[in-house]
Amino acid sequence: MGLFSLKETCSCCGKTTGFNKFKCKNGYLCPDCFKAARLKGLVINPFNTTGEELKIKLEKFNSKMDNFKETAKVGNYISFSDITNEVYVPNMKSEHRFIKYSDILDFELIEDGETIVTKGGLGRAVAGGVLFGGVGAIVGGVTGKKKSKHTVKSVKIKITTNDIKDPIVFITLLQKETKKDSLIYKNSAKTAQEILSRLKVVTSKDYSTKPEEVGQAKISVADELIKLKTLLDEGILTQEEFNKQKEKLLN
């Protein structure tokens, strides 16, 4: 394959690259592999990665993604799987992360570098926000601390995990100067609250039971009710279906 050859073989997937090709460390990547590398944050610099390295990372990511059965998501910020008991956090700037619920040590809402609320500070009320849809009250409680400032430059959720290599995961909700009375800010606050509430719910459960011990009796009625109410709020269940399931659980 000469310098002016249009056709090269992708060093990652082996497909012919065609005219659109991207130089990598040991050859070329096809547009699909290049895009995957960038979008999935698999490698920091595709130009400095070999196709083989990327292939291994892609396969690992795809098999994790296949296993992950999403049961809830908040925008494109975070997905939850109550089946594999983990969250998936896409991240454009660094590697996408899969984090077991039980590996989440802490999480907090950070506005302009200042912690607004932590996991411990959320209390039962915020977790209840998921249950009863009390968005307004909690958004006020979460974001009303710094009334004196009229604009905000950044809103992030920081998740601390027990992964020693890379313990911190950020979810960026806002990253440009925004007026606090704007719709954009209010939406970020609402999104933040939903993420925090869900994190609170999933990290408040006890995952210490060994898989073989998880039987009907181990799943508490309250947990099941929370799940049901979430499904209702998301429009997955109708009120009628919800009532029926609720009655079943309580009897």
Ligand SMILES: [Zn+2]
């Ligand atoms: Zn390829």
